[in-house]
Every structure is written in structure tokens, then in C-alpha cells.
Amino acid sequence: DSGVTQTPKHLITATGQRVTLRCSPRSGDLSVYWYQQSLDQGLQFLIQYYNGEERAKGNILERFSAQQFPDLHSELNLSSLELGDSALYFCASSLKSGLRGDTQYFGPGTRLTVL
């Protein structure tokens, strides 16, 4: 158990809908990262927050957004969903803001299925 929790575990929805994925980092960790894992694209970095502020952006679509709240939990919002958004979404946390060697601890993931 990494100490990172993600809810829900599974999510099934229809095209055009909007969903929210939630992540609680390990106790004491200030950084939260979001990743998308799909069969054809592999593991893609989406976005990072550190202590409530956005720090880095990866291959995140404009239809997706995220935020980190004062209690450090984070939410990833996915809107206007398309079939291709079906994937595993992982959250990870780390103590600091990606210093050299900073280890990321991954949650169990949310499996999103768009029908």
C-alpha cells in the first residue's frame, strides 16, 4: 500500500459526459501528479501540482483540468468525454516538487470506460 488513495476505482460513463477523479496524496507529500495509461499511448504524464499550484504540464487535453485543494487532495476533471479517453488514470505523490531523486508513490488508479 503506497498511501495514495484514488476514488472511484472504476467509472463507466457515456460520450459527452463529464467526470471527476479524486486523489489523496500520502501524508506529508506536497506534490501530486496525474498520469494516463492506455494500451496505445503507454503512460503519459498529464499535470503536476505542488502545494496547490500548478508546476508542470504534460500531454493534457484542453477538455481536461485539475486542481489541488488546501488540504492537498487533488481532482482531475474530464469533460466532453470521447471513446479514446478510456484508460487507467493514476495519481502519484511525492514529498517535494520533483527534486533530483524525488520518488513518486502511485495510487491504485481509476479505470475509466467511456461507452
Next chain:
Amino acid sequence: GDSVTQMEGPVTLSEEAFLTINCTYTATGYPSLFWYVQYPGEGLQLLLKATKADDKGSNKGFEATYRKETTSFHLEKGSVQVSDSAVYFCALTNTGGFKTIFGAGTRLFVKA
């Protein structure tokens, strides 16, 4: 930009065989290098890491050495077990530390 290239899988070995999974990288500056493992149905977990050239990371019998001259970080284990069956990801964090780039992953099957 930064990138990580791993050998394609799947890799199928018999128990007690020697394992090598190749990983090479392209990066500016002096990245930190990682190997993560993903067991079926789970998230990724750190296997080992190295933060500077010639560092050797090791854990659970796995080893990898940060080779700056060949830009490589190959994963090795002398004797694999069935329980090592998983997907292995090589990754780097760039000098600024704000992004981690993952390789495509290599699936390992170990037969009894």
C-alpha cells in the same frame, strides 16, 4: 525533448534465468533515473533509482547502473522468480525535476 527507450516485450524467461531489460535515454543536463514495476491490477511502485553518473541502484536482487557515457540504465537480475512477472518501466526526471518521462514498459513473464 527528453525521452526514454526500452526494449520491447514481452520477455519470457524460465525461473532462475538471468534478466536484462535495456533502457537508454535522451536528456539535457543530469537527470535522475528510475525503474518502476507494475504488478497486475496495481499501480506503479519504485523498484530502484540512481541520481548521478556511475551510481548503482539495487533492490530485491535487481540492479541498474547509471551510465552517462552510454546514456543507459539497464535493469538486471541474476535469477528471476515467477513472482517477478510484471511490467517494468524505465523513467527519468529532468534536471528541473518537474516532469517524469516514462518508457513504454517491458512486460516480463517468468515460467516455473
